[in-house]
Amino acid sequence: MDNTAPHGHRVLLITYSAQGHINPALEFAKRLTRRRIDVTFVTSLSAYRRMGKTPTLPHVSFASFSDGYDDGFKQGDDINHFMSELERRGSQAIKDMIVAGVEQGQPFTCIVYSILLPWVATVARSLHLPAILLWIQPAIVFALYYYYNYGYHDIIQSASADPLATIQLPGLPLLTARDLPSFFGSSDAYEFALPIFRRQFELLEQETNPMVVINTFDELEHDALRAISKFNLIPVGPLIPSEASSQCDLFQSTTSYIDWLNSKPKGSVIYLSSGSMSTLSKHQKEEIARGLLSCGRPFLxxxxxxxxxxxxxxxxxxEGLGKIVPWCSQIEVLSRPATGCFLTHCGWNSTLESLVCGVPVVVFPQWSDQxxxxxxxxxxxxxxxxxxxxMDGVVKREEIKRCLELVMGDSKKGEEIRRNVVKWKELAKGATAHGGSSYSNFKAFVDQVCP
Incomplete structure (x- = not known):
C-alpha cells in the first residue's frame, strides 16, 4: 500500500490488544485518513492474528509486534509479567518502526496511543516525536483517575468501600461507590492498572502542551471535559464505525441472525451482550434466561x-423464543429497526453505540469503567x-423482567426513556457531522498536529 499521503503526513497509531481498544482506535485512524493522513495501525501479534482478514482501508496499513504472549493472555498468566513484557518488547518494536520510517524517507509526524500503554510516550520522547494519548473511556473516568492520584486518593478510596457513601468531586456529578471504576476497589484483580494510570498522568504533566484526544462528545460530558484544566481534552467522539465491514473483530461472527432479526416487528427484540471480556456465572446466565422467558419477547x-x-x-x-449466537456485529444489530432494547455490560463502546443507534438500554456493569x-x-x-x-451478587430473574418491561413497555418511564433516546441519537450523530462539536475539534486537532 502507498503510505505517502498528499500532505506527506504519517501517523503511527498503537493500541492495546483488546476489542474495546481496537474499535475506537481504528475509527480514529479512518478519520485521520479522511484528512489525507496515512496511518500505520499497530497492535500485538496475538490480536493481529485473531483479526483474520483485516479490512481494506485506503491509506491504513497494519503492523504487529510480539509481546511474548502470541497466543494471547490466558487465565492464570501473571498479569504483571505480561505488562512488563508488553512494554519491553513493544518499546523496541515501536522504536524500530520509527527509525525505519526515517531511513526510508517516510518519517512519522506523530504517534497516537491508547490507554494502558504509557511507555509509548517515553519511546516517542526519546526520538523527539510528539505523542498524543487516545483516551477511549469517558471524560468522567479520566478525571476520576486524575483525582485519585492528585489530591483525592483517601476520599475516593473511602467512598469506594462504602456502598452508602456519596462523593462530590470538582466538575463531576454526585457519585456513589457503585459509580466508581472497579479498579479503586482493594480486592479488584486488575489493581495493576492504577500505577499505569498514575504513570500516564506523570508523563502528561511533563509535556508543555499536553493533549488528550477523547472518545466522547461535548454535549454529553461538557463539565467533565473541563474538570482538569491543566490538560487539553479534545472530544472527538463518538468513534463509532458507520458500517460493520470496516471493523476488526477478534471473534468469529455469523450472519445467520440477520434474516431472523429482519423478520421481527419494529422495536420488538431484546439484544443482550456482555462484551468481549466480561464473563457471567452459570447462575447469572440461568437467571437471565428465566427473565427472558418470563418477559416473552424475542431476543438475540x-x-x-x-x-x-x-x-x-x-x-x-x-431456542423457541429467541436466538443465541457466539458473536455478532453489534453496530449492525443496534442499527436494525427490530432492536428495541439493549441489555449491556455497559462498556464505553457499547454505551456510545446505543446512543448513536438510538436504542434504550438496561445496564448491567461488571468492572473497570462500566x-x-x-x-x-x-x-x-x-x-x-x-x-x-x-446481596449474593446475582441479578434475579424478576429484576431482569422488571427492567426490560420498564424500558420496552407502555409506562411513562419507558416513554420518557424512548424520547430521550431520540434526542441523544440526534446529539451524538450531530457531534460528528459536518460543523458539529467533535467534527470541529477533530479538524482543529489535525490542523495543529499535522499542519
Whole structure:
C-alpha cells in the first residue's frame, strides 16, 4: 500500500490488544485518513492474528509486534509479567518502526496511543516525536483517575468501600461507590492498572502542551471535559464505525441472525451482550434466561462460549423464543429497526453505540469503567435503567423482567426513556457531522498536529 499521503503526513497509531481498544482506535485512524493522513495501525501479534482478514482501508496499513504472549493472555498468566513484557518488547518494536520510517524517507509526524500503554510516550520522547494519548473511556473516568492520584486518593478510596457513601468531586456529578471504576476497589484483580494510570498522568504533566484526544462528545460530558484544566481534552467522539465491514473483530461472527432479526416487528427484540471480556456465572446466565422467558419477547443473546448454552436448564424453551449466537456485529444489530432494547455490560463502546443507534438500554456493569458508564446512561442521558444486584451478587430473574418491561413497555418511564433516546441519537450523530462539536475539534486537532 502507498503510505505517502498528499500532505506527506504519517501517523503511527498503537493500541492495546483488546476489542474495546481496537474499535475506537481504528475509527480514529479512518478519520485521520479522511484528512489525507496515512496511518500505520499497530497492535500485538496475538490480536493481529485473531483479526483474520483485516479490512481494506485506503491509506491504513497494519503492523504487529510480539509481546511474548502470541497466543494471547490466558487465565492464570501473571498479569504483571505480561505488562512488563508488553512494554519491553513493544518499546523496541515501536522504536524500530520509527527509525525505519526515517531511513526510508517516510518519517512519522506523530504517534497516537491508547490507554494502558504509557511507555509509548517515553519511546516517542526519546526520538523527539510528539505523542498524543487516545483516551477511549469517558471524560468522567479520566478525571476520576486524575483525582485519585492528585489530591483525592483517601476520599475516593473511602467512598469506594462504602456502598452508602456519596462523593462530590470538582466538575463531576454526585457519585456513589457503585459509580466508581472497579479498579479503586482493594480486592479488584486488575489493581495493576492504577500505577499505569498514575504513570500516564506523570508523563502528561511533563509535556508543555499536553493533549488528550477523547472518545466522547461535548454535549454529553461538557463539565467533565473541563474538570482538569491543566490538560487539553479534545472530544472527538463518538468513534463509532458507520458500517460493520470496516471493523476488526477478534471473534468469529455469523450472519445467520440477520434474516431472523429482519423478520421481527419494529422495536420488538431484546439484544443482550456482555462484551468481549466480561464473563457471567452459570447462575447469572440461568437467571437471565428465566427473565427472558418470563418477559416473552424475542431476543438475540451473545454468549461467546456457545458450549455454555447447553448448561442452561431451559435451553429448548429459549431456542423457541429467541436466538443465541457466539458473536455478532453489534453496530449492525443496534442499527436494525427490530432492536428495541439493549441489555449491556455497559462498556464505553457499547454505551456510545446505543446512543448513536438510538436504542434504550438496561445496564448491567461488571468492572473497570462500566459502573461510571452506567451512571452516565441512567442519570445523565437518561436513556436506560440499571439492574439492581442482589446481596449474593446475582441479578434475579424478576429484576431482569422488571427492567426490560420498564424500558420496552407502555409506562411513562419507558416513554420518557424512548424520547430521550431520540434526542441523544440526534446529539451524538450531530457531534460528528459536518460543523458539529467533535467534527470541529477533530479538524482543529489535525490542523495543529499535522499542519
Amino acid at each position: 443473546w451473545v454468549i461467546r462460549d456457545i458450549e455454555e448454552v447447553n448448561t442452561l436448564s431451559c435451553r429448548e424453551e429459549l 459502573g461510571t458508564n452506567a451512571k452516565i446512561i441512567q442519570d445523565m442521558s437518561e436513556t436506560g435503567v440499571r439492574l439492581e444486584v442482589g
